[in-house]
Amino acid sequence: MKIEEILKKLDAPLGVSGNEEPVRAAVKELFAPCCNRVxxxxxxxxxxxxxCGVKNAPLVMLEAHQDELGLMVSGVTDEGxxxxxxxxxxxxxxxxxxxxxxxxxxGKYFGVIGAKPPHLVKDAGKALAIENMSVDIGFKKEQTEKxxxxxxxxxxxxxxxxxxxxxxxxxxxxxxxxxxxxVRTMELIQKYRLSCDVVAVATVQEELGLRGARTAAAQLVxxxxxxxxxxxGVSPGVSDNAFPLGKGPVVSVGPNLHPKxxxxxxxxxxxxxxxxxxxxxxxxxxxxxxxxxxxGTGVPxxxxxxxxxxxxxxxxxxxxxxxxxxxxxxAAWLLGFKGGDQLCY
Amino acid sequence: xxxxxxxELFGPSGWEDEVRNFILSRIKAxxxxxxxxxxxxxxxIGGGKKVMVAAHMDEVGFIVSGFTDEGFVKFKTVGxxxxxxxxxKKVLLGEKRVPGVISAKAVHLQxxxxxxxxIPMSELYIDIGAKDKDEAKSLLxxxxxxxxxxxxxxxxxxxxxxxxxxxxxxxxxxxxxxxxEYRNDMYYVFTVQEEVGLRGAIIAANRIRPDYALVIExxxxxxxxxxxxxxxxxxxxxxAVMTAMDRxxxxxxxxxxxxxxxxxxxNIPLQIKRxxxxxxxxGSIQRSGGxxxxxxxxxxxxxxHSPVSVMSKNDFDSVGRxxxxxxxxxxxxxx
Numbered sequence: 104m105k106i107e108e109i110l111k112k113l114d115a116p117l118g119v120s121g122n123e124e125p126v127r128a129a130v131k132e133l134f135a136p137c138c139n140r141v142x143x144x145x146x147x148x149x150x151x152x153x154x155c156g157v158k159n160a161p162l163v164m165l166e167a168h169q170d171e172l173g174l175m176v177s178g179v180t181d182e183g184x185x186x187x188x189x190x191x192x193x194x195x196x197x198x199x200x201x202x203x204x205x206x207x208x209x210g211k212y213f214g215v216i217g218a219k220p221p222h223l224v225k226d227a228g229k230a231l232a233i234e235n236m237s238v239d240i241g242f243k244k245e246q247t248e249k250x251x252x253x254x255x256x257x258x259x260x261x262x263x264x265x266x267x268x269x270x271x272x273x274x275x276x277x278x279x280x281x282x283x284x285x286v287r288t289m290e291l292i293q294k295y296r297l298s299c300d301v302v303a304v305a306t307v308q309e310e311l312g313l314r315g316a317r318t319a320a321a322q323l324v325x326x327x328x329x330x331x332x333x334x335x336g337v338s339p340g341v342s343d344n345a346f347p348l349g350k351g352p353v354v355s356v357g358p359n360l361h362p363k364x365x366x367x368x369x370x371x372x373x374x375x376x377x378x379x380x381x382x383x384x385x386x387x388x389x390x391x392x393x394x395x396x397x398x399g400t401g402v403p404x405x406x407x408x409x410x411x412x413x414x415x416x417x418x419x420x421x422x423x424x425x426x427x428x429x430x431x432x433x434a435a436w437l438l439g440f441k442g443g444d445q446l447c448y
Numbered sequence: 449x450x451x452x453x454x455x456e457l458f459g460p461s462g463w464e465d466e467v468r469n470f471i472l473s474r475i476k477a478x479x480x481x482x483x484x485x486x487x488x489x490x491x492x493i494g495g496g497k498k499v500m501v502a503a504h505m506d507e508v509g510f511i512v513s514g515f516t517d518e519g520f521v522k523f524k525t526v527g528x529x530x531x532x533x534x535x536x537k538k539v540l541l542g543e544k545r546v547p548g549v550i551s552a553k554a555v556h557l558q559x560x561x562x563x564x565x566x567i568p569m570s571e572l573y574i575d576i577g578a579k580d581k582d583e584a585k586s587l588l589x590x591x592x593x594x595x596x597x598x599x600x601x602x603x604x605x606x607x608x609x610x611x612x613x614x615x616x617x618x619x620x621x622x623x624x625x626x627x628x629e630y631r632n633d634m635y636y637v638f639t640v641q642e643e644v645g646l647r648g649a650i651i652a653a654n655r656i657r658p659d660y661a662l663v664i665e666x667x668x669x670x671x672x673x674x675x676x677x678x679x680x681x682x683x684x685x686x687x688a689v690m691t692a693m694d695r696x697x698x699x700x701x702x703x704x705x706x707x708x709x710x711x712x713x714x715n716i717p718l719q720i721k722r723x724x725x726x727x728x729x730x731g732s733i734q735r736s737g738g739x740x741x742x743x744x745x746x747x748x749x750x751x752x753h754s755p756v757s758v759m760s761k762n763d764f765d766s767v768g769r770x771x772x773x774x775x776x777x778x779x780x781x782x783x
Contacts, residue, residue, distance in 0.1 A: 184672060196535050197535045200534075202598070212603070228565055241758070266578075267578045272549050416555070
């Protein structure tokens, strides 16, 4: 499947942290044809197992998170609109003027996050805080209270857009772009003879603090792991710690990442003529790699990131070439990985 | 559905072509003029007073003002759009309807004081995915227009969400009125460039020199969370809105009273706009020629001038019925 087809299948279903069921179903469907079996754990992490057929082969974990940001109902106003809090780190500035869906027990309701008319805006330079916003679902208080319960999840109705060239915009390219690269890798290795077993993992609750990755890695304690996530893309006013789109995945270096594994990835990229960029992370990478590294007795971990503009806004913009190249790089490295002392200091 | 079709058309002030063509394909009159700015003036000849019924075709939008070396599109707003609703919204640009996203620095990269501030217009731009300036320029030209993307959606208790209720509700209402016959000398006008200063109405009124004008609009409604009761302006579901006075026009007092009486007699819900802010084509029409008696009937719209303005179908219906009753009344009585 073309990487964009995979991305579209993953971008469409919802998966707010802790409520990942819809996207989980899509992940299982995509894992199934390229894995020997697909399993799920108690938190909802999904595992796609691929065996190379060699006895006692080392196990490699390829992972990306399946969850996305969302909102949650926290109250009903006298006007009948919904107060809300965020699930994960939203930028409140992107919310006014946004269409949403409120997921209630008995169905889905359309709503909008409005904005005050210009003549009522007192401090024009100040951004509206979340606590001053509400979701208008078009009902009066009495009716709203019958329909909606505190704790119901609200999602943005942001659609997928194919932009110019190979750029794409979507609600949660973070981290469906990474997940697409993992699925694509599993497809690519079908034609290889590997010397390692591979488990593709779609983790839950990353946006709430890397929680699914912790329990997933604890169960697996693999011989090596590659986490795939997003990093900031270059855009006007954003140049530090940011990477241009379309110039390949970003390979992170720093204490969170295993130096030998990272070196092998960089070498393979060179041999395979895959363009990569390097990000220097002096400590916490803020990704699942941070948890995986310290699972059990420790896991040699690498981090590949897909440059993404406007992370955690309504629309995030990435480049499908970077996703494809991330998959090509992981597949190329897997082909050469045999375990043993390859990752020993 | 007529209103849905109208709302989804591309018609920022200065580039109302798609709306104009849609309306032209649907109207019949004794004489139809498209003037130098693009107003449609449809004349149905009658014996009595000259009555001008107007709605504006244009909507708030964007205009492409530049390209960065990296291929991002600089833009200006056309009409009054708060920067509050711009960030991270989908837009469509130019004749090819190139999709783009209004963008701004990721929240992680904003300093503490930046997080609390709105991003100034000068730092906003549209991301169309172009890899550089050349690719952007191959897709768009300077001066290309844009609009918010978004579908007409019905929701809640008889409500509608759309990007351009202001003033496609007026266009739909006037198209409805044109289906009826009135004995007065009727001029049905679909104006351009209302959102940039009530411009089209100036030359349309100069040409027609009407005795009376009825302007059909979408207007501010802020009966929502966080607004004090005295600042709500109008109520959604409260019926048609009539303006006594705004920054652009003062309604003729006897005309105003006549409309109130008609609404009462016909049992059509009517509310009076509770502010003197804002302005409509009535301002231009009232001051045209030797002066024109004007009135404004409007559909209350929450979140007006945003991609998600909201109206009540009942209010829209009230405006349609009341405006028809007012045109009938203008045949019978002199104000």
